[in-house]
Every structure is written in C-alpha cells, then in structure tokens.
Amino acid sequence: EQTALEVDHLSLYYGEKQALNDISLRIPQHQVTALIGPSGCGKSTLLRCFNRMNDLVENCRIEGDIRLRGVSVSDAQWDVSALRRRVGMVFQRPNPFPKSIYDNVAYGLRLQGIRDRRLLDETVENALRAAALWHEVKDRLGDNALTLSSGQQQRLVIARAIAIEPEVLLLDEPTSALDPISTLVIEELMGALKQRFTLVLVTHNMQQAARVSDYTAFIHQGKLIEYNHTD
Numbered sequence: 076e077q078t079a080l081e082v083d084h085l086s087l088y089y090g091e092k093q094a095l096n097d098i099s100l101r102i103p104q105h106q107v108t109a110l111i112g113p114s115g116c117g118k119s120t121l122l123r124c125f126n127r128m129n130d131l132v133e134n135c136r137i138e139g140d141i142r143l144r145g146v147s148v149s150d151a152q153w154d155v156s157a158l159r160r161r162v163g164m165v166f167q168r169p170n171p172f173p174k175s176i177y178d179n180v181a182y183g184l185r186l187q188g189i190r191d192r193r194l195l196d197e198t199v200e201n202a203l204r205a206a207a208l209w210h211e212v213k214d215r216l217g218d219n220a221l222t223l224s225s226g227q228q229q230r231l232v233i234a235r236a237i238a239i240e241p242e243v244l245l246l247d248e249p250t251s252a253l254d255p256i257s258t259l260v261i262e263e264l265m266g267a268l269k270q271r272f273t274l275v276l277v278t279h280n281m282q283q284a285a286r287v288s289d290y291t292a293f294i295h296q297g298k299l300i301e302y303n304h305t306d
C-alpha cells in the first residue's frame with residue numbers, strides 16, 4: 076500500500092500544555108484510518124495538523140513533521156489553500172453555506188476560476204452522486220441548503236469537499252450530531268469514498284471504527300498507544 080500521509084515524530088504544544096507527544100504514523104492510501112481515544116486525548120488536534128488548521132491557533136507550537144505523498148505540509152510549495160485543496164475537511168456539525176445546494180457544491184470549483192456551465196453542472200452532479208445525495212436533491216438544486224435534513228446537509232458538505240477532487244478527506248466526528256439512520260448512510264458512504272480518496276476519521280465510537288475503518292490508531296493523552304489493522 077502506498078502512503079498518503081506520514082506523521083514523523085510529531086509533538087504539539089498549546090502554550091505549556093503538550094497535546095501531542097511524539098506521534099509517528101503512516102496513513103495508507105485508499106483506506107479508512109480511524110483515530111480513536113477518549114475525549115481530550117488529542118484526536119482532533121492530530122487531524123487538524125494534516126491540513127494545518129492549527130496554524131490559526133495562537134500559542135500553538137509544533138515539532139516533527141507530516142508529509143503528504145512525501146512532501147512536508149509545511150513546505151514552501153504549499154500555501155495553506157493549496158494544501159487544503161488536496162486535504163479536505165468535514166466537521167461534526169454540518170456546515171453548508173446558506174446558499175443553494177448547487178452553489179454549495181460548485182463553490183470550490185468557482186474559487187478555482189471555473190465558469191464553464193456544463194463542466195460545473197457535470198461536476199456538481201458527479202459529486203452529489205458520489206455523496207449518495209443526487210436522487211434526493213436533483214429536482215431542487217436551487218433550494219437553500221439549510222432546507223435539507225442534517226443527514227442530507229452532512230452528505231452535501233461531503234459533496235462540496237470532494238467536488239474539487241482532494242487526495243485526502245478528513246472527517247472529524249462526522250456522524251456524532253446525526254440520527255442513527257443518517258449515521259449508517261454516512262458510514263456506508265465512507266466505504267464507497269475510499270475507492271477514490273484516502274479517509275481519516277476521528278471518532279470516539281469504537282463500534283463505528285470497527286464498522287468502517289481499515290486501520291485504527293488508538294490515542295491516549297497525546298500518545299499513539301496502538302496502531303492496528305482493524306479486525
């Protein structure tokens with residue numbers, strides 16, 4: 076298996092407090108890797124290092140390195156937005172923009188300057204299909220995204236993230252604000268998405284990790300204590 080992300084002796088401090096302690100880890104391509112562990116152990120902090128979201132945090136200091144396909148995420152070749160086009164992120168609470176369903180999915184393409192209507196239409200449709208949402212929304216693409224259920228909103232956010240074809244999709248507790256049925260739909264979706272993307276999933280739910288992940292990294296008090304192929 077090829078390596079998508081390589082974490083190399085990563086430590087992270089918020090001021091005096093050490094949140095990550097010498098973590099080394101290989102995230103394989105086209106697999107779902109789950110980061111699990113108790114609340115406060117550092118899962119989200121580690122996830123946010125993959126697309127440099129901690130850069131915004133005052134007092135945050137990082138040692139060690141993360142490489143995306145061999146290139147350090149702090150390499151000068153990335154401005155942060157270039158990095159985030161390759162490493163997309165989905166949060167716990169669905170956060171669609173208060174715009175139409177179509178405009179949400181087209182957002183990243185338009186940021187890249189794409190204006191061709193046919194290309195936009197086609198990409199929006201493909202992303203919605205890949206997010207298992209197309210049939211539910213195809214007749215209402217102009218509706219405001221906030222009129223969708225929260226399970227649909229989360230799939231829309233996934234469609235928005237994958238429309239620009241990132242390599243890696245980071246998912247931070249993507250189902251913990253959702254009902255059980257929507258949770259199952261998204262768990263099934265993760266299985267399909269890994270054919271095209273590398274997924275890193277933060278969850279505190281061991282059953283979910285067992286259901287969807289190929290690899291499981293157990294984190295405890297900022298340390299990686301175990302890394303396994305999921306049975």
Ligand code: ADP
Pocket residue numbers: 089092094112113114115116117118119120121132
């Ligand atoms: P988890 O995702 O496993 O619940 P987090 O990564 O959110 O854990 O947090 C790890 C530790 O770092 C916790 O003790 C948390 O309180 C602390 N922490 C998280 N973000 C910040 C921040 N911006 N400033 C200071 N401490 C933080």
Ligand code: ADP
Pocket residue numbers: 201203204205206207208209210211263264267268
């Ligand atoms: P629905 O919205 O009714 O679930 P879709 O056609 O959107 O129907 O998707 C059906 C299933 O096929 C979903 O589970 C989805 O994950 C999967 N799927 C559809 N298109 C793709 C694609 N391009 N890549 C990966 N999986 C896909």
